[in-house]
Amino acid sequence: MPHLVGDKRVDGKLIDGKAMAAKLREAIGEQVAHLHTHHQVTPGLAVVLVGEDPASQVYVRNKARQAGEVGMQSFEHRLDASVSEQALLALIDQLNQDPAVNGILVQLPLPDHIAETRIIQAIAPAKDVDGFHPINVGQVAIDGQGMTPCTPLGCKLLLEHQLGDLSGQHAVVLGRSNIVGKPMANLLLQANCTVTVAHSRTHDLPAICRQADILVVAVGRPGMVKRDWIKPGAVLIDVGINRIEEDDRTRLTGDIDFQSVQDLAGAITPVPGGVGPMTIACLLLNTLQASYQQLNLPFPDDLAERAWQPQAATTP
Ligand SMILES: NC(=O)C1=CN([C@@H]2O[C@H](COP(=O)(O)OP(=O)(O)OC[C@H]3O[C@@H](n4cnc5c(N)ncnc54)[C@H](OP(=O)(O)O)[C@@H]3O)[C@@H](O)[C@H]2O)C=CC1
Numbered sequence: 344m345p346h347l348v349g350d351k352r353v354d355g356k357l358i359d360g361k362a363m364a365a366k367l368r369e370a371i372g373e374q375v376a377h378l379h380t381h382h383q384v385t386p387g388l389a390v391v392l393v394g395e396d397p398a399s400q401v402y403v404r405n406k407a408r409q410a411g412e413v414g415m416q417s418f419e420h421r422l423d424a425s426v427s428e429q430a431l432l433a434l435i436d437q438l439n440q441d442p443a444v445n446g447i448l449v450q451l452p453l454p455d456h457i458a459e460t461r462i463i464q465a466i467a468p469a470k471d472v473d474g475f476h477p478i479n480v481g482q483v484a485i486d487g488q489g490m491t492p493c494t495p496l497g498c499k500l501l502l503e504h505q506l507g508d509l510s511g512q513h514a515v516v517l518g519r520s521n522i523v524g525k526p527m528a529n530l531l532l533q534a535n536c537t538v539t540v541a542h543s544r545t546h547d548l549p550a551i552c553r554q555a556d557i558l559v560v561a562v563g564r565p566g567m568v569k570r571d572w573i574k575p576g577a578v579l580i581d582v583g584i585n586r587i588e589e590d591d592r593t594r595l596t597g598d599i600d601f602q603s604v605q606d607l608a609g610a611i612t613p614v615p616g617g618v619g620p621m622t623i624a625c626l627l628l629n630t631l632q633a634s635y636q637q638l639n640l641p642f643p644d645d646l647a648e649r650a651w652q653p654q655a656a657t658t659p
């Protein structure tokens with residue numbers, strides 16, 4: 344049955360993050376070509392991976408491949424898990440200086456002997472395409488103008504595409520990490536939502552979640568959010584990526600018990616094929632934006648919106 348959320352009618356439909364990410368990459372590709380033709384510049388993304396975590400290897404490979412597909416240059420740096428903090432800092436310094444590198448991403452988590460905060464703070468804020476540097480975190484919190492973390496940005500774009508204006512919606516963010524929950528809450532507040540942030544110390548999670556018009560879940564616990572946690576018609580964004588071993592195969596699943604909630608939701612992102620692909624597309628978007636800003640060119644802020652219009656506008 345259709346429900347009203349904000350000013351839009353919604354009815355348990357899937358939010359196809361994979362398709363939206365593909366369109367966004369297409370629009371990014373056009374801008375990359377534009378930069379190349381008119382400014383003789385090819386945006387460059389450096390991705391740094393320390394150690395051999397298999398999931399991280401998959402992500403890093405996907406990031407590099409998709410950067411190539413939109414016409415960007417990608418620089419992959421794979422370091423041994425035993426690399427010293429000093430050597431990693433030296434690499435970051437070199438990437439900071441390199442004019443061919445417009446964006447730098449250091450894949451997290453890092454091995455225990457390396458202080459994550461020290462690494463993040465070493466990245467030049469203008470090249471910090473993850474939006475994790477305190478300067479960008481602060482700027483996003485102050486006026487939404489800093490480099491915005493990719494996963495929350497992807498979620499916000501999916502939500503705005505689904506609902507239009509988010510003003511006045513009660514958004515509940517489940518999880519408060521620095522890479523997802525906290526920046527997500529900030530973006531939703533900026534978009535005039537009423538925001539509740541819940542976490543492992545929250546009392547009565549189901550009751551809090553039932554208040555949500557918009558529920559963003561980033562916890563890392565497979566199927567934690569159940570049917571009786573959902574307000575009918577709510578828009579559900581499942582950030583969780585959980586690998587489950589089943590019948591000798593690895594299956595990916597989210598933090599929301601998808602089967603049990605789908606018909607109740609106004610709209611829901613699947614896992615895989617929801618937030619994940621948008622995260623990578625937003626990384627490319629941030630790299631493009633960083634390139635424009637480093638060239639002192641005005642960045643077309645409505646790029647994503649235009650990418651999803653029925654007849655996507657072409658390069659100016
Ligand atoms: N699709 C994508 O692009 C991305 C997906 N992910 C996925 O999203 C999930 C979350 O990632 P991330 O934010 O980095 O994870 P973290 O482990 O850093 O944070 C998890 C958060 O969930 C909270 N939490 C944990 N258990 C419970 C519980 N039982 N009840 C309520 N809250 C709980 C924690 O609370 P507390 O702070 O109190 O400990 C914490 O705030 C993971 O599955 C990850 O793989 C992450 C990044 C990108």
Ligand SMILES: Nc1nc(=O)c2c([nH]1)NC[C@@H]1CN(c3ccc(C(=O)N[C@@H](CCC(=O)O)C(=O)O)cc3)C=[N+]21
Nearest residue numbers: 401402449450451452473493584615616617619620622
């Ligand atoms: N510095 C840093 N920045 C990050 O943005 C960052 C990070 N470290 N560490 C790990 C998390 C996780 N993350 C994902 C990106 C893409 C998918 C993704 O593409 N998911 C696909 C499935 C991919 C698969 O098959 O495994 C999908 O959901 O459809 C998932 C997760 C970024 N992260």
